[in-house]
Amino acid sequence: MRMPEEKKKVINCLKETGFYKQGKIYDRGKVIAGIVVFIVIAAFPFFYHAGKAAKMPEPKLDTPVIQQLPEAERFCVLPKEEMRENHMVLLDEWRDQAVREGNREYTGYKGKKYTISLQRTCLECHSNYEEFCNECHQHTTKTPVCWGCHIQNPKEWAG
């Protein structure tokens, strides 16, 4: 059994040099106080917000264009649930189809035909970027890169 003996040797050596004393922490009070302070600071957000649920995003649909639509036609290019979950997938498809394939007409929900265009079709109804797009994106800390080129508020932008 060579290992334990070598281990002992090392511990002895450390003891002699004063680096190792069993069961002793140097500056015990400061160290423990430090750990407690760290835990309190790190956990502060959890205590501070305990019991308070973050506000659920409420994307607004009350734009003039949507309001004007008759009740029966108040639907998006795909059913609401699908749009909520997969609008980014659809937008990617639209982008590729329009730019790369030259297909600029989309047949959507209930067979309705749409021009494939973010600025002209999506934003025509959803003209409230702040209250619609941003509402959820901020909640989920998403920053889509669309708006580096595409214009958020086409009506105001053209002037």
Add this chain to the structure above:
Amino acid sequence: MKTVEEKTATIDRRKFLKITGVSTIIGLLGGWKFVELLAPGELEATYLPKAEALTAKRWAMLIDMKKLTEETAEKCIKACHHVHNVPDVGDPKREIKWIWLERFENAFPGDEHEHMPEGMEGKRFFVMCNHCDNPPCVRVCPTKATWQREDGIVMMDQHRCIGCRYCMAACPFGARSFNWGDYRSLIKNRNSEYPTREKGVVEKCNFCAERLAEGLMPACVEESGGAMVFGDIMDSQSELRKIMREHYTIRRKPYLGTSPQVYYVV
């Protein structure tokens, strides 16, 4: 003693007829499903080009320099830059241009000589992306952000451009511009129906692909008052080919082998 035929036959007539009968019924059921699939609204394509879209086998542009005045050219430039949200940068080193005027000897180097007709030297020619048949920009693009469509248009997909500028080095016509900064605030005559560009992408004339898709002629052609003709060069009956039969046309730097598709009547 059975004959050889009787021994090898694995099914008799009765069994054979049964199997065929059952298979026919199963087949018909499958066939019915097929009929159902063909019912309207089931198998229609979700993505289609618009019905009014203009199409061609090979798009090409002809510019009649006899008809085109600088005044008209300025009008065309204005229309193009409005439609595509092209910023007015000012600094020639950093400017964005889709369509512009270039002196004859610069646009057609090697074609100039001492005994040209009066006014030819320094005459400002209308130049843009040539939408070459053999586009060097497309060959060098590492991300396929620029590519050639089947109808010949050399398209640009800003979503894919990584701003490496290989295409700018490859293009012998200087038809491509780089966005050195955020130029959105420099767009004067804004169009809300077309996107802008971000810092770090390359852009150029796209033969108004977005207008052709809606059944409209390129913006410059509309403003040119007949000095510019856009059409299908593979269609011998097209207006473009008619003019090309009647007039001798030249192209920019044809000796480079890129086969430009912008033709000039001089």
